[in-house]
Amino acid sequence: xxxxxxxxxxxxxxxxxxxxxxxxxxxxxxxxxxxxxxxxxxxxxxxxxxxxxxxxxxxxxxxxxxxxxxxxxxxxxxxxxxxxxxxxxxxxxxxxxxxxxxxxxxxxxxxxxxxxxxxxxxxxxxxxxxxxxxxxxxxxxxxxxxxxxxxxxxxxxxxxxxxxxxxxxxxxxxxxxxxxxxxxxxxxxxxxxxxxxxxxxxxxxxxxxxxxxxxxxxxxxxxxxxxxxxxxxxxxxxxxxxxxxxxxxxxxxxxxxxxxxxxxxxxxxxxxxxxxxxxxxxxxxxxxxxxxxxxxxxxxxxxxxxxxxxxxxxxxxxxxxxxxxxxxxxxxxxxxxxxxxxxxxxxxxxxxxxxxxxxxxxxxxxxxxxxxxxxxxxxxxxxxxxxxxxxxxxxxxxxxxxxxxxxxxxxxxxxxxxxxxxxxxxxxxxxxxxxxxxxxxxxxxxxxxxxxxxxxxxxxxxxxxxxxxxxxxxxxxxxxxxxxxxxxxxxxxxxxxxxxxxxxxxxxxxxxxxxxxxxxxxxxxxxxxxxxxxxxxxxxxxxxxxxxxxxxxxxxxx
Numbered sequence: 038x039x040x041x042x043x044x045x046x047x048x049x050x051x052x053x054x055x056x057x058x059x060x061x062x063x064x065x066x067x068x069x070x071x072x073x074x075x076x077x078x079x080x081x082x083x084x085x086x087x088x089x090x091x092x093x094x095x096x097x098x099x100x101x102x103x104x105x106x107x108x109x110x111x112x113x114x115x116x117x118x119x120x121x122x123x124x125x126x127x128x129x130x131x132x133x134x135x136x137x138x139x140x141x142x143x144x145x146x147x148x149x150x151x152x153x154x155x156x157x158x159x160x161x162x163x164x165x166x167x168x169x170x171x172x173x174x175x176x177x178x179x180x181x182x183x184x185x186x187x188x189x190x191x192x193x194x195x196x197x198x199x200x201x202x203x204x205x206x207x208x209x210x211x212x213x214x215x216x217x218x219x220x221x222x223x224x225x226x227x228x229x230x231x232x233x234x235x236x237x238x239x240x241x242x243x244x245x246x247x248x249x250x251x252x253x254x255x256x257x258x259x260x261x262x263x264x265x266x267x268x269x270x271x272x273x274x275x276x277x278x279x280x281x282x283x284x285x286x287x288x289x290x291x292x293x294x295x296x297x298x299x300x301x302x303x304x305x306x307x308x309x310x311x312x313x314x315x316x317x318x319x320x321x322x323x324x325x326x327x328x329x330x331x332x333x334x335x336x337x338x339x340x341x342x343x344x345x346x347x348x349x350x351x352x353x354x355x356x357x358x359x360x361x362x363x364x365x366x367x368x369x370x371x372x373x374x375x376x377x378x379x380x381x382x383x384x385x386x387x388x389x390x391x392x393x394x395x396x397x398x399x400x401x402x403x404x405x406x407x408x409x410x411x412x413x414x415x416x417x418x419x420x421x422x423x424x425x426x427x428x429x430x431x432x433x434x435x436x437x438x439x440x441x442x443x444x445x446x447x448x449x450x451x452x453x454x455x456x457x458x459x460x461x462x463x464x465x466x467x468x469x470x471x472x473x474x475x476x477x478x479x480x481x482x483x484x485x486x487x488x489x490x491x492x493x494x495x496x497x498x499x500x501x502x503x504x505x506x507x508x509x510x511x512x513x514x515x516x517x518x519x520x521x522x523x524x525x526x527x528x529x530x531x532x533x534x535x536x537x538x539x540x541x542x543x544x545x546x547x548x549x550x551x552x553x554x555x556x557x558x559x560x561x562x563x564x565x566x567x568x569x570x571x572x573x574x575x576x577x578x579x580x581x582x583x584x585x586x587x588x589x590x591x592x593x594x595x
Contacts, residue, residue: 065110123354137311138201153302185258189265209253347386425463428453438539477506501579514576539565556580
């Protein structure tokens with residue numbers, strides 16, 4: 038890995054910002070500086086700071102191909118009609134190979150790589166690669182947990198390579214040092230080892246990349262060897278990307294590959310074999326798209342041909358096919374998952390500045406939105422609003438007393454496998470993450486939950502609030518409930534006893550409005566609190582907002 042940024046900036050929360058030179062961008066794009074300056078914001082970039090020729094821009098966290106001037110130059114060429122359509126990645130056949138040993142399967146199983154030849158880097162470009170590497174580590178890499186990148190001087194490596202594991206007594210000279218030291222010292226004494234050593238704390242052996250002479254190139258995801266350090270005299274590069282998922286490592290590799298190709302390198306495959314690994318195809322994907330969808334969503338009236346040209350200006354491939362457009366998505370566009378993402382690309386290709394906003398006609402009388410009314414009341418009562426994801430895990434829902442009903446097909450994460458059916462489990466998880474903060478804790482959430490009715494998924498708007506501190510009581514929860522519904526909104530309620538999980542026996546009730554149950558109130562059981570590792574008492578109330586109104590279309594309160 039190139040030497041990354043260190044110190045306070047690296048430890049703070051990461052904001053994806055890239056610093057550019059208007060002059061260098063002008064040369065890369067082939068357009069005047071004034072044109073670059075005018076059109077830069079219409080790539081979806083926010084200008085943070087300008088000082089003469091230098092500009093700092095913040096890019097969308099899902100557009101990591103914009104982490105260098107090279108990716109931004111490709112985007113500008115598209116919206117300026119200099120070069121349109123998909124950027125073709127030209128990769129020569131493999132002359133070298135890497136073998137993957139079975140021992141890495143339980144440590145860090147996935148690896149891919151590529152060679153970039155025939156170009157030298159100035160200090161400015163080296164810094165850009167360092168920043169790109171760091172942004173990729175923070176973003177799709179999840180601080181190197183999911184993906185880690187190594188960039189090496191290829192001329193110092195003797196192929197073939199071996200990706201294997203070694204014990205912690207194994208020695209090599211880490212980046213930034215000329216002296217060899219055992220791995221356990223690297224983990225304890227180097228900055229990178231101390232910062233990322235926790236990623237390997239549960240493994241006795243460490244993944245390592247060795248060359249033909251058994252010289253260490255890298256110890257992912259921690260640190261590179263000083264032997265392969267990249268300098269301004271480096272002409273040929275070898276890039277390795279490791280992780281736990283082949284799609285992740287190949288996606289990140291493709292971002293680096295298109296960046297190096299645009300910088301002037303010739304790309305060459307590395308033949309990879311062993312385990313579940315393969316030589317990365319870096320091939321485009323295809324998505325069928327109906328152009329009437331973008332017209333409807335964006336308020337436009339474009340023909341299929343006009344829509345096709347807009348897609349090409351966004352640097353995607355596009356071919357009109359009868360009544361559909363076949364969109365060809367390059368492998369480095371990891372952010373494009375479906376047709377709604379294509380709509381966004383149509384907007385960029387059309388020109389954000391050309392889309393005229395319109396005010397919809399409103400035929401309703403003015404009033405206070407129920408969200409605002411309830412939010413103001415809860416804030417006035419001392420509660421802090423939280424906003425949790427509608428996706429949760431079956432473990433969290435079950436611990437919180439809500440049986441998972443609606444599973445997500447092909448979930449991307451084990452923590453987002455089901456649609457939530459209640460707000461309480463998420464609030465309990467919030468409390469569990471803040472057990473070391475001063476008490477009392479008072480939280481509320483106003484949001485959507487989901488149910489399955491007659492084979493169809495339905496949405497319901499709920500409000501739930503939790504109060505956590507030693508000796509919190511049912512009476513306190515009921516007083517809050519009455520303050521919100523009766524005192525503030527004039528809604529009469531009753532609370533007949535009702536025993537149900539996850540409440541203590543004899544300390545819970547239904548919330549009734551007339552003859553209809555609208556929610557529940559109670560004291561959380563010891564078993565539920567222990568599942569979330571919470572010691573203090575917790576009281577809860579929650580209700581379905583729509584049910585407290587006779588007309589669901591009139592969610593307003595005076």
